[in-house]
Amino acid sequence: MNLSRRMAATAVLATAVAGTVALTPQASAAATAAYNGVCGSGYKVVNSAPIGTKGTVFLTYNSAKGKNCVVTVRNTTGKAVPMFAYLYVQGADESAEDGGAYTSYAGPVYGDGRGKCVDWAGGIDNQSTWTYGSNCAALKAHRVTKGW
Numbered sequence: 229m230n231l232s233r234r235m236a237a238t239a240v241l242a243t244a245v246a247g248t249v250a251l252t253p254q255a256s257a258a259a260t261a262a263y264n265g266v267c268g269s270g271y272k273v274v275n276s277a278p279i280g281t282k283g284t285v286f287l288t289y290n291s292a293k294g295k296n297c298v299v300t301v302r303n304t305t306g307k308a309v310p311m312f313a314y315l316y317v318q319g320a321d322e323s324a325e326d327g328g329a330y331t332s333y334a335g336p337v338y339g340d341g342r343g344k345c346v347d348w349a350g351g352i353d354n355q356s357t358w359t360y361g362s363n364c365a366a367l368k369a370h371r372v373t374k375g376w
Contacts, residue, residue: 260303263288267297267336277350277357285313285350285357294342296363298324299335300350306331314349315339318361 271288312327313335324337345364
C-alpha cells in the first residue's frame with residue numbers, strides 16, 4: 229500500500245474504535261437505503277455493499293466521463309453520526325474521501341476509473357465495508373466488513 233493510500237485509510241478510520249474483521253463474499257445483501265443521485269447526471273450504480281444494518285455504500289460510474297463516484301447513504305435520516313465515503317483508483321497514487329458527522333449521506337467522492345480497478349468503502353457510525361480490486365473485468369474483488 230503506498231503512502232497516500234495508507235494516510236487516507238488512517239484518516240478515514242481515525243475516529244473509529246478497533247473492531248472485529250469478517251470477510252464476506254462480494255455479493256451484496258438487500259439493503260433499504262437507495263442511491264440518492266448525488267453523484268450527478270449520467271452516473272449509474274455499478275456496485276453496492278450493505279454497511280451492517282445502518283445503510284449502503286454505492287459505487288457509480290459515468291461512462292461518458294470515465295469517472296467513478298462513491299456515496300454512503302443511511303437507511304434512515306437522523307441525528308448526525310460519523311460517516312465516510314472513500315474511493316481509490318488503483319495505480320492513481322491518490323484517493324478521494326469525505327468524512328464527518330452527517331444526517332443522511334457522505335460523499336460524493338470521485339476518481340478517474342476508466343479501465344482500472346477501484347477500491348471503495350463506506351462507513352456509518354461504528355460499521356464499515358471496504359471493497360478492494362473491484363469492477364475490473366475478470367478479477368474477483370474481495371470485501372472486508374468491520375463492526376465494533
